[in-house]
Amino acid sequence: MISAAKYKWIVIATLVALVLLSCIALLLGPTNLDFAALYDSLSGDSANSQSNGIWQVITQIRLPRVVMAILAGTALSASGSAFQSIFRNPMSDPYVLGISSGASVGATIAIVLGIQGGLLGIPIFAFLGACSALIVVYWLAFSLKQSEQNTLLLAGIAMSLMLGAIVSLLLVIHRDQMESIIFWTLGGFNAISWQQIWIVTPVVIFSLIMLFKYAKDLNLLAMGNETAHSLGINVKKKVAVILLISALSVSIVVAYSGVIGFVGLIVPHMVRFTVGADNRKLLPLAALWGGIFLIIADTLARTVVQPGELPVGSITALFGAPYFFFILIKRSKSHV
Template identity: 35%
Template sequence: MKSLLVVRNPVLSFSIDRRLPMVAALLIALSLTAILLNVSQGEYPIAIADILKTLLGLDTGNPNHPFVIQTMRLPRTLVAFMVGVALAISGTIFQGLTRNPLADPSMIGINAGASLAAVSTIVLFPAAPLYILPIASFLGALLMAVLIYRLAWNDGSSPILLILLGIGLSAIATALTNLLIIFGAIANVSQAIVWLAGSVYGRTWLQFWAFLPWCLCGIPLALGLSRHLNVLHLGDDVAKGLGTRLEWQRGLLVIVAVALGGSAVATAGTIGFVGLMAPHIGRKLVGGNHQNLLPIAALIGGLLVTIADWLGRTLFAPTELPCGTIVAAIGAPFFLSLLIHHRKR
């Protein structure tokens, strides 16, 4: 029998799975291992012991190590992990809000809105400061979310209609993005195309520090709102019966999910399926309680993108594949298996 610690909550009683600390510790260990492995591998391999010495400020006897580790590899690896965390939390929130296990930021249209805003900034305003890109992506994703939410409103918001509208508006945003690429200047378009592939190639500490505030604000908010997500996941009628301020809490969760998803897209481009896979894997490990699921899904998402970046750099070296391509190669069959499973049910 599963061991559960029952905790009483004034809004909803929930169960904390005793497996959570063990699973979290295992995922943290795997994530640290993946980060070290990603930093150590490449055309210039470095022993993990030398990486640790360099990070601790100890002399390894090789003057190239600090530059390769701290300037070239560590920032892109940390960005990859943080992007995976943000996308996983965003996908978990959207699956909970829509009560649809096939939902993720790309299906809701969030990624498409963020991509349209980011590509517009890259193509039309190439001289814009770096910190503008996450802001533009967030505004584009938020505008898309508000538009979908407003169109779906009919004395309350329908989860199914939110999905359908997201698919339709995502197609429109993608068409507009393609128009910008077709008619934009070739230098700016080349940058936008590489960015759209979903990659952390060339990411530096500038991108890391620009992305970090979004994670520091969004992740704690998402974890703090997890019990409200539990209530909303039960359905509108049950949530109203429990005295939940339904639309206010749903709107706040949407803003948090949009902020994390939009800023992740601005930082690494369109990396799909992370927000779809991480919550499902997390549910298998710790169950569906979002207070358990959100941190576990976040670690799984960070681990997925970090491993995808490592595989993209090493599988066909010296040719480098975008991590978005690696994730898609795993995520597409995963999505099809989910679709077939739910069709049979």
């Protein structure tokens, strides 16, 4: 669709935008800073900076947020691209296998039991919830002895509906904790610490490298199981491996930042409009654009109603849903 040279320029421009937006995100917030302060603090020259407070705000509060936004956007968008190829459905997202609803049930249980957040607590419950949902969906789909991705998709949808109902039930029973449950469900980066970043980073990087490695296979899977098979792919095995890899990074991101919707659905679309469907070009760029998307969403979330803060998930949904309608209309026009 586009030449290699043009693609290279798009990647370079994207990287520049990512760095610039990260810097801007570091400056914006309840305490507005300027570039000089940012330079001082980033160069580690904390003795010269106006006060240790700025250094603290940037390195301990804003920088982890920005890094987590990049990691989450990257993981969700890259996995979204992979899921869409595997399910041959440009409308599927990283949550189709019940990952988000499983995590929500886990987090809700943790909140209801009074387990506090932080490094462990809620994230661990959310991660376990996501994994259990995933295992049940897998077991259901593969015990039917069908390698068709549709079975997985349907099992995932049924699982999501059931888990959603469980969250609603828990909400009704534990009205007193409704606010914290809902806030977690909407997703956000407001309590991200460096320790969490150290846990999430290797998982996300590992899954990205693996997905890039499988880019060719994803292209073939997008053309149909029979085609993929005739071109040397062990479909059942490869689908399981790729889904597990992406599910791992998505569930760890969800565990620490809640359910942030629409990123994994629309970012791959935006990239596909720009560079086409070849996963070798799509995956790296979707990962970067996902990071940018969430930096913007998170910055908006914490600056629009200062000193309050909006959940990032609602911002992405607010912008994502109209764009999704736009995609639907565009698709229906081009498929006449």
